[in-house]
Amino acid sequence: MDVLVVGAGLAGLHTARLLARRDLSVMVVDSRRSLSSGIRTTGIFVRRTLDDFDLPDHLLGPGVRDVLLYPPSRRAPVRLTSDRDEYRVADMAGVYGHARRAAEEAGARVVLGVRYIGASTGLVRFAGAEPVTARFVVGADGARSRVARDLGLDVNRRMLVGAEIVHPIASGTTDPAFHCVLDPRVAPGYLGWVIDDGRHAHVGVAGYPGGMRTGVRHLLDEFAADAPGRAAPAGPIERRGGPIPVGGVLRRLACPAGLLVGDAAGAVSPLTAGGLDPCLRMSELAAAVTAGYLRTGDQRILSRYDGGALRARFRGRLLLRRVFAGIRSPAAAEAAVALLRGRAGRRVAARVLFGDGSFPDVGPLLASPAIDHP
Numbered sequence: 001m002d003v004l005v006v007g008a009g010l011a012g013l014h015t016a017r018l019l020a021r022r023d024l025s026v027m028v029v030d031s032r033r034s035l036s037s038g039i040r041t042t043g044i045f046v047r048r049t050l051d052d053f054d055l056p057d058h059l060l061g062p063g064v065r066d067v068l069l070y071p072p073s074r075r076a077p078v079r080l081t082s083d084r085d086e087y088r089v090a091d092m093a094g095v096y097g098h099a100r101r102a103a104e105e106a107g108a109r110v111v112l113g114v115r116y117i118g119a120s121t122g123l124v125r126f127a128g129a130e131p132v133t134a135r136f137v138v139g140a141d142g143a144r145s146r147v148a149r150d151l152g153l154d155v156n157r158r159m160l161v162g163a164e165i166v167h168p169i170a171s172g173t174t175d176p177a178f179h180c181v182l183d184p185r186v187a188p189g190y191l192g193w194v195i196d197d198g199r200h201a202h203v204g205v206a207g208y209p210g211g212m213r214t215g216v217r218h219l220l221d222e223f224a225a226d227a228p229g230r231a232a233p234a235g236p237i238e239r240r241g242g243p244i245p246v247g248g249v250l251r252r253l254a255c256p257a258g259l260l261v262g263d264a265a266g267a268v269s270p271l272t273a274g275g276l277d278p279c280l281r282m283s284e285l286a287a288a289v290t291a292g293y294l295r296t297g298d299q300r301i302l303s304r305y306d307g308g309a310l311r312a313r314f315r316g317r318l319l320l321r322r323v324f325a326g327i328r329s330p331a332a333a334e335a336a337v338a339l340l341r342g343r344a345g346r347r348v349a350a351r352v353l354f355g356d357g358s359f360p361d362v363g364p365l366l367a368s369p370a371i372d373h374p
């Protein structure tokens with residue numbers, strides 16, 4: 001086999017599809033037995049992703065234009081309204097199913113219920129399946145990537161932990177809006193949120209684990225009890241959660257034995273914690289570099305997959321992440337939301353929430369004759 005992709009999240013499935021389209025033999029493995037279980041994301045797609053990638057409309061909830069930012073008191077939120085649809089919440093089980101079909105139609109094999117446990121000199125070992133030989137391994141195995149460690153590549157060190165509940169709501173009971181609560185008591189260093197897709201509500205919190213003494217699950221239940229904008233459950237409650245890397249794209253992402261994509265590569269906006277757009281955008285570069293390298297054997301091509309170059313574009317966001325992390329008391333959070341009420345504050349908030357800069361465009365890095373185009 002040419003390429004083994006470890007992880008059938010959005011990054012792994014999209015990379016596999018692009019590689020198979022270049023006539024490489026590709027297998028994807030995931031330890032999950034079903035792509036509808038163990039989902040670790042809210043599934044909010046931003047406008048830029050929806051503009052640039054083809055996601056099936058029927059898997060996306062209604063457009064959201066309103067963001068309400070609440071201080072810890074939950075009183076008098078700052079409301080920001082865009083004149084465009086900024087966010088849509090996806091049915092993620094449907095999105096993974098769609099991405100799997102697209103990868104398979106391109107020629108990739110997707111095998112579930114198989115856990116990667118290690119690789120050396122081209123031989124890859126699994127729990128749940130016989131070993132295989134692969135010329136190249138793509139680590140799309142999430143924030144705590146085992147592939148990254150085995151390949152001697154960089155690993156994520158700065159992480160938030162997020163958790164959410166998802167439940168059906170009675171249709172027509174809410175107006176599409178994204179409610180964000182800045183409250184370090186329940187979400188130290190990040191936010192609590194409520195958003196719905198018209199059919200399901202998502203209520204979540206994320207923050208630095210060190211600041212969550214009672215644990216993320218307990219804080220989520222506390223937040224959910226009176227979260228603003230939450231509609232009553234009209235069916236069973238599903239729980240989601242996981243780590244979110246926020247230290248910026250890792251520097252060393254590729255070596256002759258493999259490379260990293262998605263969360264495994266730290267490809268998440270350090271400020272907004274959005275990682276779905278980077279999964280899709282970075283996979284394009286990962287697939288082009290992999291195919292170019294496997295076709296020519298020229299290791300210099302791997303240097304085009306340069307985390308350092310992408311990281312440089314994140315400087316402002318990494319700085320704002322530090323500011324965000326520094327909001328440690330309810331009084332500081334009240335003051336921060338008060339600042340956002342003014343004209344300058346609203347401008348900054350609108351730029352972060354409605355801007356186009358969630359993840360750098362990989363276009364300039366793709367523009368190399370050595371890189372393989374389908």
Ligand SMILES: Cc1cc2nc3c(=O)[nH]c(=O)nc-3n(C[C@H](O)[C@H](O)[C@H](O)COP(=O)(O)OP(=O)(O)OC[C@H]3O[C@@H](n4cnc5c(N)ncnc54)[C@H](O)[C@@H]3O)c2cc1C
Pocket residue numbers: 006007008009010011012029030031032040041042043044045114115116117140141142143146161162163164204240241242243244261262263264267268273274275276277279
């Ligand atoms: C609570 C929460 C909410 C979020 N909400 C949003 C949001 O609304 N919008 C947004 O843009 N971003 C969001 N993010 C971030 C975003 O979800 C991630 O950045 C993105 O899903 C990462 O995709 P991925 O394919 O890299 O990794 P994952 O989706 O984590 O996929 C990794 C896959 O690898 C598999 N795997 C791991 N180890 C092994 C192994 N050893 N063998 C085999 N398989 C293995 C796992 O089972 C998993 O399926 C959220 C994150 C969290 C935690």
